Amino acid sequence: MSAAAIPVEQIKTITMSIYRYDPTVDEKPYMQDLVVEIPTDKDIMVLDALHLAKQQEPSLSYRRSCREGVCGSDGMNINGKNGLACVTPLSEVLKRNKITLRPMPGLPVVRDLIVDMKQFFDQLEKVKPYLITKSDSPDIERKQTPEDREELDGLYECILCGCCSTSCPSFWWNPDKFLGPAALLQSWRFIADTRDEATEERLDDLEDAFSLYRCHGIMNCVSVCPKGLNPTEAISNIRNKLLTREKN
Amino acid sequence: MLVNEVINAKDLPVMEFDGIIVGGGGAGMRASLQLAESGLNTAVISKVFPTRSHTVSAQGGITCAIQSDDPDDDWRWHMFDTVKGSDYIGDQEAIEYMCSEGPKAVFELEHMGLPFSRTEEGRIYQRPFGGQSKDYGKGGQATRTCAAADRTGHSLLHTLYQANLKAGTNFLNEWFAVDLVLNTDDAVVGVIAFKIETGEIYYIKSKATVLATGGAGRIYSSTTNALINSGDGIGMALRAGMPVQDIEMWQFHPTGIHGAGTLVTEGCRGEGGYLLNKDGERFMERYAPNAKDLASRDVVARSMALEILEGRGCGPNADHIFLRLDHLGPEVVHKRLPGITELSKTFAGVDPAVQPIPVVPTCHYMMGGIPTNINGQVISVENGEDKIVDGLFAAGEVACVSVHGGNRLGGNSLLDLVVFGRAAGLYIEESMKQGVEMKNASVDDIDKALERLNKLNASTQGEQVSILKEKMQQNMQNNFGVFRRGDLMEKGIEELSHTRDEVDNMFLQDKSATFNTARIEALEMQNLFEVAEATAITANERKESRGAHARDDHPERDDDNWLKHSIYYAETKEVSKRDVNYRPKTVQAFQPMVRSY
Numbered sequence: 001m002s003a004a005a006i007p008v009e010q011i012k013t014i015t016m017s018i019y020r021y022d023p024t025v026d027e028k029p030y031m032q033d034l035v036v037e038i039p040t041d042k043d044i045m046v047l048d049a050l051h052l053a054k055q056q057e058p059s060l061s062y063r064r065s066c067r068e069g070v071c072g073s074d075g076m077n078i079n080g081k082n083g084l085a086c087v088t089p090l091s092e093v094l095k096r097n098k099i100t101l102r103p104m105p106g107l108p109v110v111r112d113l114i115v116d117m118k119q120f121f122d123q124l125e126k127v128k129p130y131l132i133t134k135s136d137s138p139d140i141e142r143k144q145t146p147e148d149r150e151e152l153d154g155l156y157e158c159i160l161c162g163c164c165s166t167s168c169p170s171f172w173w174n175p176d177k178f179l180g181p182a183a184l185l186q187s188w189r190f191i192a193d194t195r196d197e198a199t200e201e202r203l204d205d206l207e208d209a210f211s212l213y214r215c216h217g218i219m220n221c222v223s224v225c226p227k228g229l230n231p232t233e234a235i236s237n238i239r240n241k242l243l244t245r246e247k248n
Numbered sequence: 249m250l251v252n253e254v255i256n257a258k259d260l261p262v263m264e265f266d267g268i269i270v271g272g273g274g275a276g277m278r279a280s281l282q283l284a285e286s287g288l289n290t291a292v293i294s295k296v297f298p299t300r301s302h303t304v305s306a307q308g309g310i311t312c313a314i315q316s317d318d319p320d321d322d323w324r325w326h327m328f329d330t331v332k333g334s335d336y337i338g339d340q341e342a343i344e345y346m347c348s349e350g351p352k353a354v355f356e357l358e359h360m361g362l363p364f365s366r367t368e369e370g371r372i373y374q375r376p377f378g379g380q381s382k383d384y385g386k387g388g389q390a391t392r393t394c395a396a397a398d399r400t401g402h403s404l405l406h407t408l409y410q411a412n413l414k415a416g417t418n419f420l421n422e423w424f425a426v427d428l429v430l431n432t433d434d435a436v437v438g439v440i441a442f443k444i445e446t447g448e449i450y451y452i453k454s455k456a457t458v459l460a461t462g463g464a465g466r467i468y469s470s471t472t473n474a475l476i477n478s479g480d481g482i483g484m485a486l487r488a489g490m491p492v493q494d495i496e497m498w499q500f501h502p503t504g505i506h507g508a509g510t511l512v513t514e515g516c517r518g519e520g521g522y523l524l525n526k527d528g529e530r531f532m533e534r535y536a537p538n539a540k541d542l543a544s545r546d547v548v549a550r551s552m553a554l555e556i557l558e559g560r561g562c563g564p565n566a567d568h569i570f571l572r573l574d575h576l577g578p579e580v581v582h583k584r585l586p587g588i589t590e591l592s593k594t595f596a597g598v599d600p601a602v603q604p605i606p607v608v609p610t611c612h613y614m615m616g617g618i619p620t621n622i623n624g625q626v627i628s629v630e631n632g633e634d635k636i637v638d639g640l641f642a643a644g645e646v647a648c649v650s651v652h653g654g655n656r657l658g659g660n661s662l663l664d665l666v667v668f669g670r671a672a673g674l675y676i677e678e679s680m681k682q683g684v685e686m687k688n689a690s691v692d693d694i695d696k697a698l699e700r701l702n703k704l705n706a707s708t709q710g711e712q713v714s715i716l717k718e719k720m721q722q723n724m725q726n727n728f729g730v731f732r733r734g735d736l737m738e739k740g741i742e743e744l745s746h747t748r749d750e751v752d753n754m755f756l757q758d759k760s761a762t763f764n765t766a767r768i769e770a771l772e773m774q775n776l777f778e779v780a781e782a783t784a785i786t787a788n789e790r791k792e793s794r795g796a797h798a799r800d801d802h803p804e805r806d807d808d809n810w811l812k813h814s815i816y817y818a819e820t821k822e823v824s825k826r827d828v829n830y831r832p833k834t835v836q837a838f839q840p841m842v843r844s845y
Contacts, residue, residue: 024762042507055714058766059758063296066474068510068591070402071300087594110445111763117297130410131361140314140351141358143370149363156363156396156403160299195361 010041014094016053018060019102022111029109031100032057038090046093046101047074047085062113069226072159075166076113077102082163082224104166106175120162123179127187127205132198148194155189155234157227158182164221164231170214177210181221181231184212188234191241203242212238250761251447252705257694260440260451264686265291265418267676268454270425270439270481272298274306274401274662275644275669276460277408277417278353279624282673284415288680291418293425293441293452295476295768298409302462302474303665306401307587308515309375309393310357310666311659312350316371317391318382323347324835326392328384330660333544334653335795335805336840337494337813339829342649345622346660346667348834353666354394362407364396365584375518375584377658379544379845389542393659398513398587404662420452424768425480427697428457428488428640429689435638436488437689440697444768447761449701451694455684456639456676459485459618459626460669463645464779468611468729469721472504472511476772481646483775485618486782486818487700490628490637493648493813493826495616495779496787499656499796500730502548504610506568508595511612512588512605514658517541519584521573523552524604525560536845543845546655546796549609553730556608563606570604577601609730614779615656615796616786617648619815619826624649624672629815629826639687641676643668650813653828654795704770710755713766713773719747720780728787733800737788744781751777778818786814789823807840 013035021029034053038044047064054060062085063073069087076085079093079100093099107115133142165171165180179187187206190196206212212235221231249259267283269276272294283290292298313323327347331338358364358372365373372394380390396403412419426440429451436457442449464479465471482492502523503512517523522541525531535551536543543551552569555561562570573581573588578601582589585600592600619627624641627634643649644665651664727740751774758766792806793799812825830837 022760022762024760054765055712058712058714059760059764061763061765063300065296065300065476066302066305068305068508069594070399070587071296071302071304071474073296073300089594111760114763116445121297125413128414130414131359133359137355137359139355141355141364141372144366145370146366146368149366152363156406157399159304159402160297190361193361193363 010039011037012040013037014049015098016049017098017100018053018112020112021109022059043089043091045086046078046088046090046099049090049099050085061111070159072161075104075161075163077104082167084161084163084226087226104162106166106172117162119175120165120180120182123183124160124186126179127183128198128202129186129190131190131193131196133195134197142195144194151192152189154229155185155192158185158229159227161226163224163226167220167224169218170216174210174214178214179211181235184215184238185229185231185234188238191238203245206238207242249449251442251449251701251767252759252761254705255449255698255702257691257698260449260694263450263452265289265452265454266680267456267458268293268438268452269458269460271301271460271462271646272296272419272421273301273460273462273644273665274303274405274408275665276458277412278666278669279458279460279643279673280417281408281412281415282670282677284412284417286677288677291420291452293420293423293439295422295424295444297421298419299406301405302477303405304402305472305474305511306404306662307398307511307513308377308518309395309400309659310354310404310662311377311380311393311657312354312663313347313392314351314354314372314374314394316367317374321390321392323350325382325384325390327835328838329379329381330651330657331838332385332843333379333655333657335655335843336653336811337650337794337828338653339650340832340837341829342622343651344832344835345671346651346663349667350663353663353670357404357407357666360407360411362396362403364394375515376542377518378514378539378542378548379657380542389539393515393518395515398515398585401662424771425484426701426771428484429694429697430488431687431689431693433638433687435687436640437687440694440701445763447764453686455680455686456641458624458641458643458672459646460642460644461646463614464776465611465614467720467724467776467780467783469725470504470509471611472501472509473611478772478776479779480772480775481642482617483778485626486778489817489819490618490626491815491817492782493616493619493815494650494653495614495782495816496790496814497615497654497796498611498783499545499613499615500549500609501612502545502552502609503571503607504612505591505595506606506608509610510591510595512571512591512607514545516571516573516585516588519580520576521571524570524572525555526562526566527560531555539845544655545658547845549730550798552609568606568608571607572604573600574602574604613656613661614645615648615652615654617646618642619813620647620649622649622671623675624668625675629824641672643672654797700774704756704767705759707753707755710753711750713754713770716747716750716754717773717776720744720777724780724783728784731798731800732787734788737784741784741788744784748777748781782816782818785821786816786823790814811840
C-alpha cells in the first residue's frame, strides 16, 4: 500500500513519534516526529503505518515478518505499553492524532525499534525448552489423553516476542539472573507435559533465589501478552510444585 | 570487513562448516537437526530468528496416513489423492516416498514434543482436508490431516527449533545470505552472507549447501505469505545458472481474509464450515457435487472467483465470499479453531462463532521451485538430460521435488518440508560418512558472488525499492492471477522487462552497516523479481489449463503436449520441458484421468 494510491478525500495525516538511533551515525538516540498520510476508509494496524513511514524515511528500522501476530517479530513499546505492531489497530492507540513508538525497554537497542534479544534467548535456553524423555520412544506416537494435552493450552502458543519479559521490572533489574516470564512459561510448558520425564531436574534448576523467585507478581507480563497468555500463573504453578515437593 | 564497504574476495574472512542450511523454517531445521545429531559441523543461516519463519503461519495440519482416525487408512490412498491433486504432473517416485515415509517423520515430530491435539484414545487428532479420499477416490472423504488445534505450523516450527537447541545446531540468526559461491567445476562451495546486526560479511564455506528459503508469495500484492517470503533461494539459484521447474504454478488459497490477505485454514471447512455466495447459496455443490467445499484448492478458488465475477459476491462491492462456521457451535470453533477466531476478530472484525468470515482467493503457495531428486540434490537440465549439481541441495517450498505438481493438497506442505528436509539431511549425513572433500573457490569465483552486493552499495541514483515492489506486485496480481490470458500475460511480461532495468539499477540510499533493513529489502526485491519474471514467462509458455494454471484462452488440459514439467533458465529466459516421473518403486503408476471432485 502506498499513500499515492489512495484518493485524497480518504487520507488523513497523523504524527508518528519514533525512537531513532543508529549507533554508527548518531551520537545519541532521539525522537523523530514523522507526519504520515494514512487512509481513513479502513482501520490499519500500527505495522501498516510503520510501512508508510518507512516509505518516506527508508532508514527507519524495525523487525517484521508474518504481519498476523504469530511470528513474534514486531514487539515494540506503543504509547508506553508493549505490544505487537501488526495486531494493534492504529485507531486503538492514536491519541490526538499521535502515536509514540519506542523499542521494548530493558534490552540494549541495536538500532531504532530493534533491540538485542540475546539476553532474552539466553534465559530461555536455561530452562531447557525441549521435551526430555528417558524411556524409549514407541513405534508410533506417545499416547496422551485430551485432558493431559489440554494442560498445554495457554502455554505452547507463546511466540517468543519478548513483550512480557521486557515489561517486567524484575527482569529489568536482573536480566541475567531472573529468567523472566517468557522463559518460565516455557519451563512450565514442559513440566506440565505428561510426556516429559525431567520434572525433577527442571525444578532443581529453578531452586535458587533468582531464577524463579524474583517474580513479585506485578503481572505486567499478563497485561501485555499479545496472545493472552498468563506467565504469572505458570510461575505460581511452578512455585506450588516446588513447595509440594519440599513437603514430600 | 563490513557489508557497506567495497568488498574484495581476497580480504573476505571465511567460516567453514560441513553443512550449511540457508533458511530456518521447517525444512531447514529438519535438515539441520539430522546433520547436527549425526555430529557434523552444521550451521543454519536464517535472516530472521528461526521461529519467525513462515512455517509458523501454517494452521490446519500435516496430512499423513498415520491410521489414527481410520485404522485402515493407507499411504497409497494418500498417494493417489496427491497425484490427482497435482493434476498428474507430480513426480510419482517422490510422492510415493513422501506418503510412505510420512508416518515415520510425523511420529518423530511427536517424539520431539510437538503438542498435537488428541483423540479420546490418546492418539494424534486428524481432521478432514480438501482432496482427501479413501480407497483411491472410491471410498468417500478421508480424515487424514494431523493437527495441533489450528496452530500446527507454529507447533511444528517451535518443536524443531527446540530439538535443534537440544542437538547443539549452530544458529547464525539474523544473517542474510546474498549469493551462492560456485567454483569453476560448477560445484556449489558455500555462500556469501552477512550478519544483519553488525554488517560483518563472510564467505561461508561448506561441503554441502542446503537451500530451504521457502516461498515467494510477495510477488503478488495480495498474499497469505509473510513479508519475508521473497524467494531468496530461487533468486540465488537462478543467478547461479540453475533452473526452476513448474514455477508458473501458484496456489491461490480459497480463504484469505478479504482485505488483509491473512490465511483462514482449510481446516475450517474440514471441521464442517462451508462457503456461501450473496444469495446464501452453498455454491460449491454446483461445482463439485461430491467433495463440495472440500474439493481441491484450485477448484474451490476458481469457483469462488467465478461467483464473484458473475456478480454473486458478498458485501457492498460484491467482492468476496462468506465462510460460515457459526452452525458448528462455539465449542468446536473455539476449541478446534482458536487461532482462526483470533485472526477473524483482529482482521475482519467478526467472531466466526457468530458471523461468517469474509474471504477471497489469495496467493498462498509456490508449487514450483528448484528441481531436486528425492535426496534433495539439485538438478540442472542439460540437452534434455538431468544432471546433479555438486554440493547443492534444496528442500521445502523453495524446492520442486515435485510432490505438488500443478496443485498442492492442503496439509501436504508441512509433510513435504519435514520429509524432504529429513531426506536431504539423511543423504548428506551418509555421503559425509563416505567422505566428501571440501572444495575450494578462487578469488574470482567469490568476487562473482559479491557483484550484486557491491553494485547496490555503489548506487547513487535510481528507483526506490518500495515503488518497484508495488509495480511488480500489481502487474503479477492483474496479469498472472487465478485466471490467465495470453494477451494480458504478454502485456505483463512487457511491463516486467522495463521494471527489470530499474530493479538491476535501483538506489540504496541508506548505506549503514547496522541492521539496515533497507539493504535487506533491496536484496529481497531482486530475488522476488527473479521469481516474478520466471513465473510470467513460463505461465505464458504453458498453453493449456492444468492445476492452478487456468487459461481462458486454453481452457483444456493438454496431455499430448504438456504432461510435462516446465524448466526455465534466467540466463536465456527460455522454457523447455522435462518428463514427469511415472516410476514409483512399490506401486503401479497412477495414469492421468479426468479430474473431478
